[in-house]
Amino acid sequence: MADQSLPVSGTALPPGTKAPEFTLSATPDQTLSLAEMRGHPVILAFYPADWSPVCGDEVSLLNEVLPEFHRFGAQLVGISTDGVWCHAAFAAERKLHFPLLADFEPKGETARRYGVYRASEGVADRALFVIDAEGIIRWSYVSPLGINPGADGILEALEPLAPRTEGAAA
Numbered sequence: 001m002a003d004q005s006l007p008v009s010g011t012a013l014p015p016g017t018k019a020p021e022f023t024l025s026a027t028p029d030q031t032l033s034l035a036e037m038r039g040h041p042v043i044l045a046f047y048p049a050d051w052s053p054v055c056g057d058e059v060s061l062l063n064e065v066l067p068e069f070h071r072f073g074a075q076l077v078g079i080s081t082d083g084v085w086c087h088a089a090f091a092a093e094r095k096l097h098f099p100l101l102a103d104f105e106p107k108g109e110t111a112r113r114y115g116v117y118r119a120s121e122g123v124a125d126r127a128l129f130v131i132d133a134e135g136i137i138r139w140s141y142v143s144p145l146g147i148n149p150g151a152d153g154i155l156e157a158l159e160p161l162a163p164r165t166e167g168a169a170a
Contacts, residue, residue, distance in 0.1 A: 011115045012127050012140040019044075019131045020113040024101035025084045032077065032099055034135065041074040041138075041161045042131040043154055046116050046124040048145060050082045050090035050100075058126070058148045063096050065151040072158040074130075077101055081108050081123050116142060130157035 013019070019042075023033040034042065045062055047055045059078055069076050076098040082090075087100035103110045103124065111117035111124035118125055128149060130139040139157030143149035 012125070012142045013115050013129070013137055014140060015138055017137045019129070019135050019137050020110070022110040022113070024079065024103055024110060026099045026101055027088065028084050032101060034131070037075050037077075038135060039133050041072060041133060041158055042129075043069060043074055043076040043158075044114070044127075044129040044131065045076065045078045046111055046114065046127040046129075047078060047080050048118075048121075048123040048126060049080055050086050054126070054146055054148055055080075056090075056094065059090075059096060059100075060094055061148065061151060063094065063098065065155075066097055068151075068155060069158065072155075072162050074158055074161075079103050079110060079124065081111065128154060130154060130161070132161050 019034060021034050023031050026032045047058060049055055062076060066076060078098065078100040080100070081103050083104045084102045087102055091100050107122060108117040108124065114127070114129065116125040116127040126143040126145055126149065128141045129137055132138050138161065139153065141149060141153050
C-alpha cells in the first residue's frame with residue numbers, strides 16, 4: 001500500500017505547501033537541514049545525476065547566477081541521489097560554490113517527499129523549488145530530464161520575496 005503522506009510520483013509539491021523538512025549529507029562528516037536555512041529564501045535544485053551532460057550544464061549555469069540569487073538573500077542547494085564522494089568530485093571539477101546534498105540513503109527519500117522521485121530509474125526529476133523564509137514553497141517547476149530549465153523562473157519567483165526597503169515604491 002502506498003504511503004498516503006507522500007505526493008504522487010511525478011507531481012511536484014505546489015506553491016503554498018509547507019516545504020518538507022530534511023537533513024542530508026553535504027560532506028562525509030557534515031549535514032545540512034532545511035531548518036538551518038530558515039529565515040532566508042531557499043532554492044532547491046533537484047537533478048538526476050552528477051556527471052551527466054545536462055546536469056553539468058544546469059549546475060554550472062546555477063553557479064554562474066549564484067550572485068543574483070545572493071542579491072535576493074537566497075541560498076541555493078543542489079540535491080541528487082548520488083553519494084557525497086561523487087558530489088565532492090563533481091563540485092570540485094565544476095568549481096561549484098553551493099552545496100550538493102546526497103539524497104542517498106534511504107535513496108530518494110527527500111525527492112519522494114517533494115514529489116520528484118523517479119522510482120523506475122532511482123533518480124530525482126530535474127525539479128526546482130523556491131521556498132520563502134518561513135518554509136513555504138512559493139514556486140515549483142519540473143523540467144523534462146533532457147532540458148536545462150535555466151534560472152529565469154527562479155529569479156522571477158525570488159522577486160516578490162525580496163525585502164522591501166523603506167520608501168521603495170510598492
